[in-house]
Amino acid sequence: MTSSAVRARGLTKSFGEVIALGGVDLDVPAGQVHGLVGPNGAGKTTLLGLLLGLAVADEGSLEILGAAVGGVLGVPDGVAGFVDGPGLYPGLTARQNLAALLSLRGDGKRRASEVDDALHQVGLTDVADDRLRGFSLGMRQRLGLAAALLTEPRLLVLDEPANGLDPAGKRQVHRVLTDVAANGTAVVLSSHRMDDLAALCHEVTILNLGRVVFSGPTSKLATESGDLAYRVVTSDGETARRIAGETPGLRLDGPGRTPALRADPDALVVRGAVPAVDDLVFRLVGAGVAVRELGPVVPPLEAAFLALTGTDEPEADDAPETGVDTPATSVTAEEAAR
Incomplete structure (x- = not known):
């Protein structure tokens, strides 16, 4: 029987008068990729923040990797990822960024080869010694993924991991996430790209106005259109x-x-x-x-999304892909909770 990496029941989160999440249920088994999709303002970022320990639900229960979470910021060891873009140092090289992460975590003595392996996994070996400020959006996303992989997570939470990627980069990220899931890690990723969901996800959850309008296998979602x-x-x-x-x-x-x-x-x-x-x-x-x-x-998946959310077109948060660094929120849940 597949163990559960995430089990949420009735998660509610409000910001003043705005209800970001209104009674959300979520189940993510270990070893599967679960997609999170919805229009702008649907509550995706809030839910990802709860999974990363960056926020606490007002109501409901949340279990992550078998441990109850709630009341205080933070999540169990074994959770990594990023939301609103990875938290990285623009003045450091890609290799230095990963080394700094290991040092902050108290793992500074780990071999440099592990950093090189992580960079190789995401296709950044050729730019390992380039400073981050010259990286494109897609390259920063891949470096954020490498930083998360260094922690050997059992739950990987990613916000638009394919954002800004060219076709080759997207294929590489897809391969990494597929391999990670095959090795038993649960992956929760948000995306507004239906091709990513169809290619990667075992199941998807669609949010609209803070509530779940669909949750289940992508094959079933395609029939909803x-x-x-x-x-x-x-x-x-x-x-x-x-x-x-x-x-x-x-x-x-x-x-x-x-x-x-x-x-x-x-x-x-x-x-x-x-x-x-x-x-x-x-x-x-x-x-x-x-x-x-x-x-x-x-x-079909995009048609189902449009039908279930009552929107006329896919969500329009495709920001121009530039090399300008986005605000950093977190690299790993453990660092964010400190």
Whole structure:
């Protein structure tokens, strides 16, 4: 039986008149990646702060790594991560930052090779001796992850770990998190990127206005979106539109509604359930029309997110990716609690 890394029941947290969390339940087994997603102001950062021991809930119970948490700041040993960006020293090099972390934790005698291993894990070996102030946002995120990994956590809590990463960097971070979870560490990460959730997470929790609107496997989340819009490119757009209009359970979008139609005259966008789309493909092939492209206009997880949160578009906190350092909040929960 998989042990529980996080078990929360009825977590409530208010800031003045604002209810940041209103009775949140959360279960995260060891060895799994759990996604936390929601619009701006949904309560994600507050919940991450509770898991890192940066804040205390007003009501409810929280168990982390089998220990009850509450009443005072701090969490058990074995918890690491960052929220609102990793806390790092801009005047130090990447290697010096990690060495300073070990020294602050009383682990200064640990071998330098462990620092090098952590830098290698996140793909920063080539810039190990460069000062942090020249790092991009994505490089700082990776260094923050390396700092957390140095503590050998059993619970890793990360706020937008793929923020600012190029495709190669994101692939490397995904690999690290997958390996960490495979070795028994629980990972809780916030993200507004549905592709990250689909690629990494066993389960997700969606928050909206401080309350849980969905919690469960990503496969189940994909079914919550109802009818989806699909972009279809064929060898004969005119015939395909006629057949789509005759297919039960489908409706056609016009070019004014769907920008995906404007780029290709042989493209059409249909809305409906999967069986109806399957029927359309069968009818097209039967009529001798080749199907060159078929895929959802909006990924299923993103569509479910929009449906469950009642928003018209994904959360808009994609800040420009610059090399300017963001305010530091924490590197590890242990350091933050001191």
